[in-house]
Amino acid sequence: MKKYAWLLGLLAALFAGCGGGGVSQDPLANVTDAEGSLYGAGQEWVEQALGFFGDLLPASSQAVMRERSLTVVGDSEGVTLLADPVALSPTSIEDLADKPLFIVFRPTNKTTRPQAYIGNNTPGLQAYIGFLRKAQQDYEVEWYGARENGARRTARSPLIIKRLPVTGPNINPCLAGPLISWRKWGGIYVFDGCRQFSPERIHMSGPFPNDLPGQLIDRELRPTPIEEVLKPVYQNLKKPFEVEWPPAVLLRPEVSAIFNAYQNPRLREARQPDDLLGTPLGIVYLRTANGAKLTKADAARVIEVELAREESGYVLLGKNLRNPSETLRFPVREVAWCDGCWFPGMPTEIHLGIEDELEDPPYLFYLQINNLLLGGIAPKK
Structure with missing residues (x-):
């Protein structure tokens, strides 16, 4: 549970104060409000952290406050x-x-430092700046991390670059500004970015150098847990199992997704993906934008998902727990079993990531529950 304490603490600090204007009667509205609080805190966090990279960034970039993707x-x-x-x-x-x-x-506990806390209840983050560099064949990203003996530790990531000509109207979120994605597949972390030019849109992706030590940043956090925002949403729902806490969280300008795995024994007993066919996996809180960015008008769904196999391949079948007559279908492009990602006796291992696409759908989800890996999940019915 120690590694979970890090997630609880960090998200608690970012969500702190989201209910200052009074508690909404609909708990879903409280979660929506918390998204805005998290984004505001995240924006401030980035602005403050830029000062740690003053040796790499021009002073003008550190003096201007702006909304970031x-x-x-x-x-x-x-x-x-x-x-x-x-x-x-x-x-x-x-x-x-x-x-x-x-x-x-x-x-910090993911790379060079084994502990999730530094000093007295002060968690730490490692920060990295990535510069685009021209390589012999194409491009790569040079990552700058910790400063040691007056110099930055660096590592380079090769890039895969895709290009798509832009013709006619398009509401791809990439048009609203640069997007950055993050996903994990087994033990490999992948970043990718989407940018709009005229007359083309580009997508770049590459592996993150997980062994590079980052610039250490200490933060003080308050202990209010994120469960206080989410538990009222699930408390009175009719569901086959209780859910695991804390959840996996994914927030971007155009999508908000929160996944809680069920306390379903089959999730711990399974030895291959097909052992989980037809069994409820957990609950997804999902809010997607009708345009390039989320607005208050974009309603949230609370969806129970289970894995199924059809002639065309694997899919996630969803049921709206607040409106059981509504069913959804999410195609899954890739299903794998990661031996070594989780062992019996360990806390539940969960991850919810995202990958940008140049064409419809504009992005895909990645979900890990213990050893089960689901990749390329299309966010459509």
Whole structure:
């Protein structure tokens, strides 16, 4: 449970104060309000952290407060934040060469430091800045982490770059600004970014250098848990099992998703994906934007999901627990079993990630529950 304490603490601090204007009668509205509080706190966090990279960034980029495209991924390992560090106005990918494109915050207990807390109840993050570099064949990202003996530790990630000409109207979220995604597949972490140019849209992705020590940032957190926001949503729902806490969290400008695994014994007893066919896996709180960004008008669903297999392949079948007559279907592109990702006796291992796409659907989900890996989940009925 120690590693879960990190997730509880960090999200609690970010969500703190979200109910200051009074408690809504609908607990779903409280979760929606908490999303806004989290985003505001995340924006401030990025602004403050830029000062730690003053040796790499121009002073002008640190002096201007602005809204950034922020991605929050919280799972059983901690919370990862991703954002664009500086405002750029490129007309092509060539204009981005030698520019900082990514700032990433990772929990300290994932890389060089085994503990989730530093000092007296002060959690730590490791921060990284990623610059686009021209390579022999294409491009790569050079990551800057901890400063040691007056110099930054660095590592390079090869990039896979896809390009798509843009023609006609399109509401792909990439049009609203640069997006940064994060997902885990087994033990490999992958980042990707989506940017709009004229007349093309590009997508770049690559593995994150997990063994690179980052710039250490200490933070004080308050102990209010995120469960206080979510538990009222699930408390009176008719469901086959109680849920595990804490949840996996994924927040972006155009989507909010929170997954709680069920306390279903089959999730711990299964030895292959087909052992879980037809069994309830957990509950997803899901809110997706009708346009490029979420608004208050985009309603949330609370969906129970189970894994099924059809002639076309695997799918997640969903039932809206607040409106049981509504059923949903989410195609799954890839299903795998990760031996070694989880062992009996360990706390439930969960991860909810995202990958951008250049065409419809504009993004795909990635879900891990213990050894079960579900990739390329399309967010459509």
